[in-house]
Amino acid sequence: MMRYDEGTYRITEPGSFGTRSLIVGIAGLAVSAIGYFLNPAQFFHSYLNAFIFWFNIAMGSLFFVMLHHLVAARWSVTLRRLAENVMMQTPLMLLFFLPLLLGLHDLFHWTHHEAVEADLILQKKAPYLNITFFVVRAAVFFGVWNAVSVLLFKASLKQDLNPEEAITKRMRVISAFGIIAYAFTFSFASFDWLMSLDAHWYSTIFGVYIFSGSLVAIISFLVIVLFFMRRQGILRNMTTTEHFHDLGKLLFAFTVFWAYIAFSQYFLIWYANIPEETIWFRNRWVGSWKGVSLLLVMGHFVLPFFILITRSAKRKAVFLTVMAFWMLFMRWVDLYWVIMPGLQEQGFNLSWFDLTAFIGIGGIFVWSLLKRIAAHPLIPVKDPQLKASVEFISE
Amino acid sequence: MNTTAKDTKSLDNPGTPLITGNQSFHSVTEKISGIVEAKVSPYWYLAITISSLLALVFFGSIGYLVWEGIGIWGVNVPVGWGFAIINFVFWVGIGHAGTLISAILFLMRQRWRTSINRFAEAMTLFAITCALIFPGIHVGRIWAAYWMFPVPNQMGMWPNFRSPLLWDVFAVSTYFTASLLFWYTGLIPDFATLRDRAKTKWKRLIMGILALGWRGGNRQWKHYELAYLILAGISTPLVLSVHSVVSTDFAVSLVPGWHTTIFPPYFVAGAIFSGFAMVMTLGILARKIFGLEDFITVNHLDKMSKIMLVTGMMVGYAYMMEFFIAWYSGNEYELFTFLNRAFGPYAWAYWTMITCNVLVPQLFWFKKVRNSIGALFVISILINIGMWFERFVIVVTSLSRDFLPANWDYYSPTFWDIATFVGSFGLFLTLFLLFVRFVPIISMAEVKGVLPQADPHHTAKEQAKG
Numbered sequence: 001m002m003r004y005d006e007g008t009y010r011i012t013e014p015g016s017f018g019t020r021s022l023i024v025g026i027a028g029l030a031v032s033a034i035g036y037f038l039n040p041a042q043f044f045h046s047y048l049n050a051f052i053f054w055f056n057i058a059m060g061s062l063f064f065v066m067l068h069h070l071v072a073a074r075w076s077v078t079l080r081r082l083a084e085n086v087m088m089q090t091p092l093m094l095l096f097f098l099p100l101l102l103g104l105h106d107l108f109h110w111t112h113h114e115a116v117e118a119d120l121i122l123q124k125k126a127p128y129l130n131i132t133f134f135v136v137r138a139a140v141f142f143g144v145w146n147a148v149s150v151l152l153f154k155a156s157l158k159q160d161l162n163p164e165e166a167i168t169k170r171m172r173v174i175s176a177f178g179i180i181a182y183a184f185t186f187s188f189a190s191f192d193w194l195m196s197l198d199a200h201w202y203s204t205i206f207g208v209y210i211f212s213g214s215l216v217a218i219i220s221f222l223v224i225v226l227f228f229m230r231r232q233g234i235l236r237n238m239t240t241t242e243h244f245h246d247l248g249k250l251l252f253a254f255t256v257f258w259a260y261i262a263f264s265q266y267f268l269i270w271y272a273n274i275p276e277e278t279i280w281f282r283n284r285w286v287g288s289w290k291g292v293s294l295l296l297v298m299g300h301f302v303l304p305f306f307i308l309i310t311r312s313a314k315r316k317a318v319f320l321t322v323m324a325f326w327m328l329f330m331r332w333v334d335l336y337w338v339i340m341p342g343l344q345e346q347g348f349n350l351s352w353f354d355l356t357a358f359i360g361i362g363g364i365f366v367w368s369l370l371k372r373i374a375a376h377p378l379i380p381v382k383d384p385q386l387k388a389s390v391e392f393i394s395e
Numbered sequence: 396m397n398t399t400a401k402d403t404k405s406l407d408n409p410g411t412p413l414i415t416g417n418q419s420f421h422s423v424t425e426k427i428s429g430i431v432e433a434k435v436s437p438y439w440y441l442a443i444t445i446s447s448l449l450a451l452v453f454f455g456s457i458g459y460l461v462w463e464g465i466g467i468w469g470v471n472v473p474v475g476w477g478f479a480i481i482n483f484v485f486w487v488g489i490g491h492a493g494t495l496i497s498a499i500l501f502l503m504r505q506r507w508r509t510s511i512n513r514f515a516e517a518m519t520l521f522a523i524t525c526a527l528i529f530p531g532i533h534v535g536r537i538w539a540a541y542w543m544f545p546v547p548n549q550m551g552m553w554p555n556f557r558s559p560l561l562w563d564v565f566a567v568s569t570y571f572t573a574s575l576l577f578w579y580t581g582l583i584p585d586f587a588t589l590r591d592r593a594k595t596k597w598k599r600l601i602m603g604i605l606a607l608g609w610r611g612g613n614r615q616w617k618h619y620e621l622a623y624l625i626l627a628g629i630s631t632p633l634v635l636s637v638h639s640v641v642s643t644d645f646a647v648s649l650v651p652g653w654h655t656t657i658f659p660p661y662f663v664a665g666a667i668f669s670g671f672a673m674v675m676t677l678g679i680l681a682r683k684i685f686g687l688e689d690f691i692t693v694n695h696l697d698k699m700s701k702i703m704l705v706t707g708m709m710v711g712y713a714y715m716m717e718f719f720i721a722w723y724s725g726n727e728y729e730l731f732t733f734l735n736r737a738f739g740p741y742a743w744a745y746w747t748m749i750t751c752n753v754l755v756p757q758l759f760w761f762k763k764v765r766n767s768i769g770a771l772f773v774i775s776i777l778i779n780i781g782m783w784f785e786r787f788v789i790v791v792t793s794l795s796r797d798f799l800p801a802n803w804d805y806y807s808p809t810f811w812d813i814a815t816f817v818g819s820f821g822l823f824l825t826l827f828l829l830f831v832r833f834v835p836i837i838s839m840a841e842v843k844g845v846l847p848q849a850d851p852h853h854t855a856k857e858q859a860k861g
Contacts, residue, residue, distance in 0.1 A: 176760075183712055208660060261660065
């Protein structure tokens, strides 16, 4: 049981959940490590799937924080520190990225010399798709994300001591430049880590597609974290149903946004019917993959659309949390659907490593997040708009 | 509306009031009704004379087109889509800001929209009117234009439901209808104000009919606000769908430079970008001419500049992604198309587009620029030039060098192309001038809602102080 001091907004007793997550995480990773020896191709695909899932939550959070500063949002001030704590898991994600470098051959067809030599198109792409440049790019991406996250977090902690307007302004400036860097780095990371799994295939919207999913992921994640915090009596004095309502609206909006982007991608490729493009969707319409494709349409869009459009679904915290869990599950399915068909061509075949890698990275992610949550006040205590955020009414 | 009173305090920075000049409810009514009730200025007559002459050029050009045929335009093999389609997309794009401001900003509780939504919506309607004319005349046999609609007929002939051109007909006309209803709903309380202030019988009668018996009772407001909210909800997806559908005119094809998956959101961003630029141009003129500096404040212009900065960069992102993927695809036709855009015979158009849409808006980073009326006016016009060229680049460059080099040709517009395009501004401005003359250009009811006096705690607070 966590304990929390309502005066300082700090966690006084962290409770055992963090430690338990750590143990589960380590166990999950240990079991996954066996997979590395048993079936490396399956292991790396499962690992990539889990990595991207948690990475998208951290990245979505970075975006959420930057957006908060740029639009000078008030309602989300009490949620800002939570999002910042999630955002600060980016360095951890760098750590989790490193094992992928061992599996480039298992994941990416274009890393095989003989394949490139036999393939004219891959030869044309070689100046971009080669291991050295791939690693350099990843280093640049993480460099940018870490720099922006750390700068924002430091400024935010500084504001806790000294609520000058200059700090608010500084965070806004960092966010303005950060969000531009983010747009490009996130898109190219999506191209590198996901789109190039099928090295021939290309789609200009792909970066936006993965980005739209990460927005769904972070809002769902925030809903869940907020819900369980409040159940432990934490932040009860600083958040209200109104915050759930607004998070619910964003969850609805981003779900629709994801559907819009996903549909744009699918529809234009389907209609033009150019074989080199349709192959990607055709691979996801084979055997049992067809069921996954349909599950995405229904579960990632139709169902949440009709449920979340109602007012009460957004204002009942329990209900919204259930939906948030569902949407996170759908996020995982979506990434599974993007990643796995390259490995399992005839139909999906769930592996134990899908689960172990997921809880392995997730357990450590949650542990690290809880540690950070406990280290600082849970809200930006001196933010000039804090009062407005607590009192706001969602309409 | 329903976001008005309660959050006046908590959601708006008390330091920057939305409406300046210490207005009261009465002074708002006086100022805005005054514009339509005042004696007509000779400048207005001058302006409408010029604009209707231009509109005559427009209709004259169309008349000659109908008489003579599409041959008077520059379109030919391989560029079969020339100015008409460029202008259609351009005007539809302009028409995006109005409903975005009134619907999406409404749902997002952006209360600064109240000063600009009325004329932005009117602008939308007039821009869509201009837009709809172009595909209509582009069919050549204009008397058969009604075949664009699925009209049952004895020949059993139907439009191709799989064609995005047909979806355009539905998407744009739905958008026009919804925007018109939304605009009219917002106007009802203001028509009632004009009715109550009317000094002549005829005016009272006409305004009375338009006001639909509005009395401003509590129950009426309750229904009205609910209707407004629902209309905003219905209009919101339309804002996104219309230009997405327009983008499919290009993107479902096999033409390199047209067929790319980012087109729908990229077109929507571009449309919002150009629409805001036009709202800015007209807003700056309106505030200057009618002395509305207290209503359309520098603060409003500042916010609009920021939206243009964001959407301009989204468009820039799309330009870059298209170029990158054209290379990354390893498809020689894709790559050729983009190299040809940037360095081929139409390079001048491409770089005009890049300069106006990507480089110039970067000036909005500076508060000085965002607060300088002259700079904003010039930039907003440059953006519209840039966005017109974007459509030019898309339509013309891809077609002029298609898959068969033997077909390649350099497209140039004829006199009639240009006359029709310039003339369409005449129609647009004439409609806008008529609007300015007869309809309150700022929503009085909504602006009153964002005044400090609208806060239920206002009087109590003042009394406590006194």
